[in-house]
Amino acid sequence: MSVFDKHHDTLERHETMMGTARGRLAVALDLLTDSLALVGQHGVYCRSDRFPGQPKMDIALVIERLDDVKQLVQSPREVMKTV
Numbered sequence: 001m002s003v004f005d006k007h008h009d010t011l012e013r014h015e016t017m018m019g020t021a022r023g024r025l026a027v028a029l030d031l032l033t034d035s036l037a038l039v040g041q042h043g044v045y046c047r048s049d050r051f052p053g054q055p056k057m058d059i060a061l062v063i064e065r066l067d068d069v070k071q072l073v074q075s076p077r078e079v080m081k082t083v
Helices: 008-018 020-045 057-082
Strands: none
Touching (some): 008 020
């Protein structure tokens, strides 16, 4: 099943309100935010033995990469606002 089928209703609603490109970016950002929350929640329970209070290294790297992707996806939205 494609992403367009899985998120058909959400995509349709956002694309209707904002246009195709902006709507898809909005849905992508929502999915990234949800992913960050899920991984962050997992990081609370999966703690590093070497660095108390910190998530395990693999969880920390996933959180960092997801945050990087979110920033990259947000950047075209900023450009689109001025157009």
